[in-house]
Amino acid sequence: MRLLEGQVALVTGAGGGIGRGIALRFAEQGASVAVYCRTAVAAAREVASRIGDMGARAVVLEADLRDEEGCHRLVREAAEWGEGLTSLVNNAGVQPTRPLPGMPAEEWRAVVDTNLTSVFACTQAAAEVMRAGGSVTHIASIEASRPAPGHAHYSAAKAAVVMHARAAALEYGPHGIRVNTVSPGLIDREGLARDWPEGTERWVRKAPLARLGRPQDVADACVFLASPLASWITGHDLVVDGGMSARPTW
Template sequence: MSGRSQLPDLQGLVAVVTGAGGTVGGGIAWEFACAGAGVIAHYRTSAERVHRLVDRITGQGGAARAVAADLAGEADCTRLMEEALSHFGRVDALVNNAGIQPVQDLASMTADDWRAVVDTNLTSAFSCTQAAVGMMRRAGTAGTVTHIASIEGSSPAPGHAHYAASKAALIQHARAAALEYGPYGIRVNTVSPGLVHRPGIEEEWPEGVERYRGAAPLGRLGRPADIGRACVFLASSMAAWVTGHDLVVDGGVMARPTW
């Protein structure tokens, strides 16, 4: 596949990427495939986009399979990992990317609104991690888990209280899991993106895009490949002594003084 020479070599490894139908998730799955990994591309509703992604990967000589699952249920999280094992024979890396980001002010938020975001962004990652790590431990695999968090995990935006809380919790879950799974050779980290470009974002939110570009020392939005390559790095032997770490990929926005 094109781009393979620019990435760490993940030949022979298998990665499960949740939420691969989204812009960031698709970018993560693509970069793992470019690095030589077999990819399980998970989706819940975006079947067409994920199947196009899988066709693109396999059309360029990579290995990928689309798997539908509702990660709100533990059984589907387990089935997702079992599908990976059945198709590829192993699971080496899990990227918990599936999530939602509704905008809603805290004063009008209900407990159901809160639970919908926390269950989708946090509980699904917990359940998928339990399933994947159980499989890794049984196989004696020194695998990796990477949660896609956000810079909002430490710097929330208005209207995102439930989202920011779920992302902060992902960072702490990864650190706790790194402590407990480290003795088995399993590394757990987070990647915290800033604002990532997607088609139409300039038209939908021009003022936000302009503010972000102005605040970023590198002067641009992120690209899906930026997030995907960070995940590939963390899953590779180049990061063999990295665990419990939050890798911020934001163009430098979080380095800017707030006063």
């Protein structure tokens, strides 16, 4: 039996990159997948089409997760489509670069609302429709504990995402709903080595497993946390970084 047979999952930010990998892996493992996007509609439809080619069910849903009601409507539509909701993966987010000195509060709020407030609202909405055994996974980042220059707003939001999962695990646990985070390291994408050659070379040279991450690496962690194999795991941050966090910082 596939690990997610019979599940209904909502994956936000599933139009490309990590989200695409998660949506496809969930379908491969037997889940019906609601694919969320805000702007990358064509990419989300391509993901849904690939899921259909596997013989699995998929639907594309659109919303603005910067709006609380948009989050609740998205979750309701996914649950109505799937006749229930068993898994939510909060993957949607943005990662702009801006030095902290002189950063406008408007830009700070935009990152926090997209990366954190949407997680709060979608999780709250999902918990209202999930039964015992439901799973929520937030995509955080190793930058939640290891900030990078120009990423103060992103790192702060991701650190809060990790703590939100722990708090939600505590409060939703009595209802049988598990909440965890996955914290990826540097994940490869098309053109990354060309756009940031010194960064990718430095990562590969220093990472114990000597390669960049792949979307599938993050997806596999999410499948595990949503599966019965993780039925006694909640409030946990699963780091997927090829061992980079094990390196000394001095």
